[in-house]
Amino acid sequence: MDRFKLRKAEPKDVPDLLRLIKELAKYEDMEDQVILTEKDLLEDGFGDHPFYHCLVAEDPSEQSNNNNGPVVIGFAMYYFTYDPWIGKLLYLEDFFVMKEYRGFGIGSEILKLLSHMAVKSRCSSMHFIVAEGNQASIEFYKRRGAADLSLEEGWRLFKIDKSSLLKMSSGPEE
Amino acid sequence: MHFKVRAAAKEDCKEISRMIMELAVYENMADQVKTSHEDLKRDGFSPNPFYECLIAEVPDEHKTKDGHCLAGRSTCGHVSVSGQRQPGYTVVGYALYFYTYSTWKGRSVYMEDLYVMPDFRGKGIGTGLMAKVAQVGVEKQCVRLQLSVLEWNKPSLDFYIAKGAEDLTAKEGWHFLRFHGQTLDTLAKEAPKD
Numbered sequence: 035m036d037r038f039k040l041r042k043a044e045p046k047d048v049p050d051l052l053r054l055i056k057e058l059a060k061y062e063d064m065e066d067q068v069i070l071t072e073k074d075l076l077e078d079g080f081g082d083h084p085f086y087h088c089l090v091a092e093d094p095s096e097q098s099n100n101n102n103g104p105v106v107i108g109f110a111m112y113y114f115t116y117d118p119w120i121g122k123l124l125y126l127e128d129f130f131v132m133k134e135y136r137g138f139g140i141g142s143e144i145l146k147l148l149s150h151m152a153v154k155s156r157c158s159s160m161h162f163i164v165a166e167g168n169q170a171s172i173e174f175y176k177r178r179g180a181a182d183l184s185l186e187e188g189w190r191l192f193k194i195d196k197s198s199l200l201k202m203s204s205g206p207e208e
Numbered sequence: 209m210h211f212k213v214r215a216a217a218k219e220d221c222k223e224i225s226r227m228i229m230e231l232a233v234y235e236n237m238a239d240q241v242k243t244s245h246e247d248l249k250r251d252g253f254s255p256n257p258f259y260e261c262l263i264a265e266v267p268d269e270h271k272t273k274d275g276h277c278l279a280g281r282s283t284c285g286h287v288s289v290s291g292q293r294q295p296g297y298t299v300v301g302y303a304l305y306f307y308t309y310s311t312w313k314g315r316s317v318y319m320e321d322l323y324v325m326p327d328f329r330g331k332g333i334g335t336g337l338m339a340k341v342a343q344v345g346v347e348k349q350c351v352r353l354q355l356s357v358l359e360w361n362k363p364s365l366d367f368y369i370a371k372g373a374e375d376l377t378a379k380e381g382w383h384f385l386r387f388h389g390q391t392l393d394t395l396a397k398e399a400p401k402d
Contacts, residue, residue: 040400055311068312078314086309116259116306118228118321119241121251128311143400149392150399158242159388166381179391184383187237188359191376191384193352194342198372202335203343 037095038140040147043088043109045080048072050106051088058130062165086113086127089147091140107135110144114155124152126162145178163191209266209331212297213340216261218253221245223299224261231323235358262340264301264324264333300328303337307348317345319355334367356384 043051052072059065078085091108108131115125126148131141152160164171176182183189194202216224225245232238251258301324308316319341324333345353355373357364369375376382387395 059312064312070311070314074314078309085307085315111309111311113307113309114258115308115318116251116304116320118224118243118248118259118304119232119237121243121247122258125308127309146395146399149387149395150397152392153396158392159386160392161384161386163382163384166383172383172385175385175387178387178395180385180387181391182383182385184377189356189384190359190378191354191356191382192368192373193354193376194368194371194373196346196351199342199346199350199353202339202371203346 037093038107038135038138039092039094040089040143041092043079043090045076047088047090047106048075048079050090051075051109051111054106054109054130054132055128057132058128061130062168086111088112089144091131091135091144093135107132108140108144110148112148114157115161117159120158122155122157124148124155124157124160126160129162141174142178209270209328209333211264211266211300211328211331211333211336213262213264213336216252216263216302218249220261220263220299221248221252224248224263224302224304227299227302227323227325228321230325231321234323235361259304259306259320260344261305262303262337263299264328264337265297266300266328266333268296268298270298270328300325301333301337303341305341305344307350308354310351313351315348315350317341317348317350317353319353322355335371338371 049072052070052075055070056065056068059068079088089110089112090106093105093107109128110126110130111128112124112126115123117123129141129144131144149160162175164175166172172182184191222245225243225248228243228248229238229241232241252261302321303319303323304321305317305319308318310316319338322334322338322341324337342353355368357368359365365375
């Protein structure tokens with residue numbers, strides 16, 4: 035497994051990205067929530083205004099179904115956010131290694147590369163969210179020094195869906 | 209009370225910085241603020257901005273006792289070179305946000321800060337700021353807006369829930385984690401070399 039390769043995602047990786055996104059959603063018992071398509075991923079990641087960046091992990095020894103190229107076996111999707119108190123942050127949106135490839139240090143190497151990229155881009159922190167039921171992931175991160183801000187400082191995540199956004203944005207102007 | 213919401217200009221960074229500190233004091237975390245107005249200017253008003261910001265202003269006759277006004281000066285009413293600032297208006301609130309991405313649903317907007325000075329609350333200014341963030345999000349085809357609130361901050365919790373916000377920490381168990389400072393540096397030093 036020390037022969038796996040980490041690199042930046044390219045447009046051709048989009049089908050593999052969607053496959054892995056769905057596998058991660060299934061792992062989190064939320065696979066019916068993935069409504070993104072390959073077209074969305076292509077436009078949103080590789081268009082004029084990228085909304086995300088992506089790293090992929092490949093196993094060059096495997097053969098894919100269509101040709102003899104390497105198989106993408108893991109990915110990390112991230113983007114840059116902003117904390118008005120400390121400045122730029124790297125936000126890790128998704129991070130997944132296929133089940134059969136876990137336990138070989140691939141996830142660790144991805145995390146270290148992301149951290150290196152964060153520091154190089156002048157980010158003070160790398161943030162992400164984890165479901166409290168996902169003990170394996172929480173332990174993985176805590177072993178490496180992650181702090182749980184929801185427990186330590188009491189932060190709660192909220193969302194407002196599009197229908198409520200539309201209602202808000204069409205409200206009376208002062 | 210009449211108020212206006214507009215996009216922030218780089219000249220507003222001193223005022224934004226002042227209000228960021230006021231919000232941090234309200235959240236009992238003032239010692240955590242490390243950014244200066246120069247950092248805000250560099251990070252929000254360069255060719256590749258890391259955030260966008262909206263400002264709420266009221267006419268000068270409503271300015272606070274300590275005379276809060278554009279660019280932190282005690283006299284109000286001058287026009288900036290950019291022409292974007294309104295003469296005779298005082299900055300009383302802001303909303304800072306950026307675009308994020310959900311691998312399940314696509315483009316999202318994250319509202320990082322929403323703040324209205326205490327003397328100007330209860331007049332619809334917070335609602336007005338947030339409505340504008342929502343409008344910008346919808347225009348950019350975002351499917352949702354996300355934000356975070358401290359669990360003890362009941363006025364804010366009530367404000368957002370009234371607008372349709374759902375607590376995903378309570379409902380789905382999501383926790384915020386981070387690698388910060390030394391822990392981030394330690395990981396970075398072990399990264400595979402190119």
